[in-house]
Amino acid sequence: MTKPAPAPPAPDPVRWLNNQPYLLLSLTSLFWAGNIVLARYVAGHVPPMTLSCVRWIGAFLMLLPFARPHLRHDWRALRARLPLIVVLSATGFAINNALSYWALQYTQALNALLIQSSGPLFVALWSLALFGVRLTWAQLAGIAISLSGVLTIILRGDLGALASIQFNKGDVMFGGALLAFGLYSALMPRRPKTHQLSLIVFTTGCGALLLMPFAAFEYSTGFRLQFDALTVATLIYVVIFPSTLAYLFFNRGIALIGPNRAAPFFHLVPVFGSAMAILLLGEQPRLFHLVGYMLVLAGVVIASRQSSAAA
Numbered sequence: 001m002t003k004p005a006p007a008p009p010a011p012d013p014v015r016w017l018n019n020q021p022y023l024l025l026s027l028t029s030l031f032w033a034g035n036i037v038l039a040r041y042v043a044g045h046v047p048p049m050t051l052s053c054v055r056w057i058g059a060f061l062m063l064l065p066f067a068r069p070h071l072r073h074d075w076r077a078l079r080a081r082l083p084l085i086v087v088l089s090a091t092g093f094a095i096n097n098a099l100s101y102w103a104l105q106y107t108q109a110l111n112a113l114l115i116q117s118s119g120p121l122f123v124a125l126w127s128l129a130l131f132g133v134r135l136t137w138a139q140l141a142g143i144a145i146s147l148s149g150v151l152t153i154i155l156r157g158d159l160g161a162l163a164s165i166q167f168n169k170g171d172v173m174f175g176g177a178l179l180a181f182g183l184y185s186a187l188m189p190r191r192p193k194t195h196q197l198s199l200i201v202f203t204t205g206c207g208a209l210l211l212m213p214f215a216a217f218e219y220s221t222g223f224r225l226q227f228d229a230l231t232v233a234t235l236i237y238v239v240i241f242p243s244t245l246a247y248l249f250f251n252r253g254i255a256l257i258g259p260n261r262a263a264p265f266f267h268l269v270p271v272f273g274s275a276m277a278i279l280l281l282g283e284q285p286r287l288f289h290l291v292g293y294m295l296v297l298a299g300v301v302i303a304s305r306q307s308s309a310a311a
Contacts, residue, residue: 022253025268027249028249028253032269033113033272033273036273038237045231047224049214051238052094052097052101052215053208056093059200059243060204084190085191086206087183088184088188089203090207091187097207099173099180103174104174107171109273112170113274114270115171115175117147123266126183130186133260143267143303144299145296148295149271149291149292149298188255196252200247250262260303263303
């Protein structure tokens with residue numbers, strides 16, 4: 001009697017997700033949009049340097065049990081590239097995060113979302129300056145199209161509103177955060193060849209260490225955490241979503257398609273931010289939202305095509 005063929009193994013959703021760069025990068029943008037909206041909402045209530053430090057300590061502690069065997073195996077490779085790892089930790093975790101939270105004490109979420117749309121340009125400039133990586137025409141066109149979509153959403157379809165936007169020191173600081181993160185994105189393809197958990201645990205731990213002196217100084221000035229419901233909810237969100245999951249997803253997305261093809265996904269951050277305003281703050285959807293979403297999606301698709309890769 002012939003034995004029945006064994007049933008095929010059940011699909012592994014984690015393995016499947018790990019090989020979907022566009023979904024990973026889209027989720028990253030969603031989590032980062034929530035981070036900007038939330039950080040602005042709690043400005044003045046949660047200390048920015050302390051929030052940054054606790055964010056990376058929490059991510060480090062969450063991931064360490066899963067990363068420990070990989071970290072042991074990859075320790076030599078990480079230590080051999082220690083200067084690069086420290087730069088990645090400083091730009092991607094310490095400087096970028098602290099400046100963005102600090103900036104949101106002084107600027108509106110609208111301004112931050114607008115400035116966020118310049119992220120791909122910083123990535124492209126760093127990639128060109130450091131490694132001579134040029135944007136293809138498709139990537140340049142995609143960035144321009146998606147940027148026009150972002151502006152359509154933020155300016156509510158009225159280009160005349162651009163003249164009324166006033167930039168303050170918070171806006172400059174948020175731009176500095178993006179400049180640092182652009183360097184992190186451009187350097188990521190030069191990272192040591194290790195398991196992604198090894199890299200992110202090492203860099204989050206190093207980033208937390210770099211932020212500790214600034215958090216201690218902030219504490220000494222009297223601006224301290226108040227452990228109420230809002231603070232606890234904020235810490236839970238920033239540790240899990242824009243920190244642990246978003247950086248895992250972002251690093252994996254860059255590993256799969258390169259920084260220049262991943263950079264246009266920055267433009268999804270203000271798109272998701274606008275959608276959150278509709279869903280959570282009661283704003284009414286308008287025609288300019290639909291037009292902006294379509295432009296952003298078209299730009300991301302054009303810029304991230306495999307045939308246009310130069311990363």
